[in-house]
Amino acid sequence: MNRTDAINVRPMTMADIPALARFLAQDPLWRRYNVSEKKARLALEAASCDGEELYIAVVDGQPAGLIWFLHQGTFGRSGYIRLIGVLPQFRGRGVGTRLMATAEVIIGRKAGSVFxxxxxxxxGAQAFYRRLGYR
Ligand SMILES: CC(C)(COP(=O)(O)OP(=O)(O)OC[C@H]1O[C@@H](n2cnc3c(N)ncnc32)[C@H](O)[C@@H]1OP(=O)(O)O)[C@@H](O)C(=O)NCCC(=O)NCCS
Structure with missing residues (x-):
C-alpha cells in the first residue's frame, strides 16, 4: 500500500478552522511568531472570506495538515505558498507532499512557477522543500 493512500485533501471549510487554529497556536514554529489560537482563527477566517486557497489534509477522519496559498503572490508572477503545516503525529507520512502537490496543480493552471x-x-522545512525539488 502506498503511504499516501489514506490521505484525503479537500478545500478547508469554516468548520475545520478551530482544530487548525489550535494546531497552529501549539506548534513551536508559529509560537515563535506569537501566533495565538485567536489570531490563527481570525487569519484563517479572513483568508477564507477573501477567497484565498486553503486546503486541509484528512487522515482517518482527523485533520492532519493544511496548506494556504495564493495564485499570484510574487509580484503577480508566481503562485505563493503562504503556509504549510502538518500536525506532529502525521509527519513523515507523505501528508506535506500531498498538500504541496495539490497547491502545485491548482497554481499551475494560472502561473508557471511556485514561490x-x-x-x-x-x-526540516528546507530539507522537505529540497526533496520536492525547490531551490
Ligand atoms: C515541513 C512539513 C510540512 C513536512 O510535512 P511532512 O508531511 O512531514 O512531509 P512528508 O512526509 O511529505 O516528507 C516528504 C519528504 O521531505 C523530507 N522531510 C520532511 N520533513 C523533514 C524534516 N523535518 N527533516 C528532514 N527531511 C524532511 C522527508 O525526508 C520526505 O522524504 P522521503 O519521501 O524521502 O521520506 C512538516 O514537517 C511541518 O508541518 N513542519 C512544521 C511546520 C513547518 O516547518 N512548515 C513549513 C514552514 S516554511
Missing part, C-alpha cells in the same frame, strides 16, 4: 519562503533556522 515560497522558509526561515533560515527551519532546516
Amino acid at each position: 515560497l519562503l522558509t526561515s533560515d533556522f527551519n532546516e
Whole structure:
C-alpha cells in the first residue's frame, strides 16, 4: 500500500478552522511568531472570506495538515505558498507532499512557477522543500 493512500485533501471549510487554529497556536514554529489560537482563527477566517486557497489534509477522519496559498503572490508572477503545516503525529507520512502537490496543480493552471519562503533556522522545512525539488 502506498503511504499516501489514506490521505484525503479537500478545500478547508469554516468548520475545520478551530482544530487548525489550535494546531497552529501549539506548534513551536508559529509560537515563535506569537501566533495565538485567536489570531490563527481570525487569519484563517479572513483568508477564507477573501477567497484565498486553503486546503486541509484528512487522515482517518482527523485533520492532519493544511496548506494556504495564493495564485499570484510574487509580484503577480508566481503562485505563493503562504503556509504549510502538518500536525506532529502525521509527519513523515507523505501528508506535506500531498498538500504541496495539490497547491502545485491548482497554481499551475494560472502561473508557471511556485514561490515560497522558509526561515533560515527551519532546516526540516528546507530539507522537505529540497526533496520536492525547490531551490
Ligand atoms: C515541513 C512539513 C510540512 C513536512 O510535512 P511532512 O508531511 O512531514 O512531509 P512528508 O512526509 O511529505 O516528507 C516528504 C519528504 O521531505 C523530507 N522531510 C520532511 N520533513 C523533514 C524534516 N523535518 N527533516 C528532514 N527531511 C524532511 C522527508 O525526508 C520526505 O522524504 P522521503 O519521501 O524521502 O521520506 C512538516 O514537517 C511541518 O508541518 N513542519 C512544521 C511546520 C513547518 O516547518 N512548515 C513549513 C514552514 S516554511
